[in-house]
Amino acid sequence: MxxxxxxxxxxxxxxxxxxxxxxxxxxxxxxxxxxxxxxSSIDTSNKQLCETAVAQARADLEQDSLAVLGSSSQVDCHVIADSDIASWVVNACKQKHFDLVVKTGHRTENLFHTPTDWQLIRQLDCPILIACDHKWRSKQVLMAAVDVSTQARKQALNSLILQWTALLSAAFSCVPYVVYSIPIAKPLLELDIVEKNDYLKSKKPAVEKQLAKLLGDCELAHANTHITAGPPEKTLAHVANELKADVVIMGCVRRKGVKGFLLGNTAEKVLHHLRTDILIVEACD
Structure with a gap:
């Protein structure tokens, strides 16, 4: 393929x-x-200046690409004078049907500004790798975050996550870690209404069975598993740090309009805390 x-x-x-x-x-x-x-900051009204800047940027980009990727007929370079990165990328993916988008992550989000990363997470039909500024180790550690819920939407996401997990673990010759965080509302923990370790102990046996079945169905029974409890946006980042993961694979539900603006999703929340690469696969709400 x-x-x-x-x-x-x-x-x-x-x-x-x-x-x-x-x-x-x-x-x-x-x-x-x-x-x-x-x-994004070029004056496109001055055609000559714009063309000169684009030509120079393309030369620099080709040099950088050659240095990293080597000489290959499978590499094409483009320079676009446009500040609306998300719209251009979404349209490009619809036209060419890319299998993956890769970009360096930026943490600039606030209430009144939706950064490019968030826009791409919410709008792309293909997976996106939000890359950090750390090099991968020679032996990659791959972590996949799943949800053992029986909801059809969650099961569809699990399938996509584990498909990529199987593909990459085979490609990188590594045994993946599959992680599930039993959700506990933050206020319950802060007010000592729920004790995390006791809650985890009581729920863990049932979750282990669900996780084993999920991995068996996806032919990933050899994967390492890790079960934790708490707000997923924090616990997943904590586990990734403990495992020294190079890549975290997780799913998100694409929400639109006011619902998406107000609620976001777990993947977007994890971006606040995760300091490693994150590969996000999506499903519509």
Missing amino acids: NRSILVIVGDQKHDRFSLEKAQYFAGHLDASIDVVRFL
């Missing part, structure tokens, strides 16, 4: 983190790569 990856690099010269992460995926998955850099 021919796969394709879209890599979004920063607007600064020699921003190579997303290129380096994409190289891991492309090499193991035999995928072609489109690399794009956006010039």
Whole structure:
């Protein structure tokens, strides 16, 4: 199967983190790569100035791509003079049907500004890797976060998460960790209404059975498992740190309109705390 990856690099010269992460995926998955850099602050009304800046940026981008990815006919470079990164990427993915988008993560969110990362998470039809600025180790540690809920929507997400987990664990020759966080509302913990360890102990046997069945159905019975309890946006980041994970795979439900603005989702909340790469697969609400 021919796969394709879209890599979004920063607007600064020699921003190579997303290129380096994409190289891991492309090499193991035999995928072609489109690399794009956006010039968001350029004055597009001055046509000559714009064309000169785009030409120079393209030369720099080709140099960076060559240094990281090597000379290959499967790499195409693009420079786009546009500040609306999310819209351009979403349209590009619809036209070419990319299998994966890779970009370096940014933590600039606030109540009145939805950053590009969030917009892409909510709008893309393909998985997205939000990359951090750390290099992967020679032996990658892969962590997948699942939900053992019986809801059809959750089961569909689990299937997508574990498909990618199986694919990447085979490609990287590593045994994945599959993690489930038993949810506990934060106020219950803060007010000592629920004691975390006791709650985990009482729920863990049933969860272990559900998790074993889930992994058996997906032919991942060999995976390591880890069960914790608490607010997932914090517990998942804590487990990822303990495992020294290079990549965390998780799902999110794409919410639209006011509902999405007010509620967000677990994947977006995890981005506040996670300091590793996160591969997000999606389903519509």
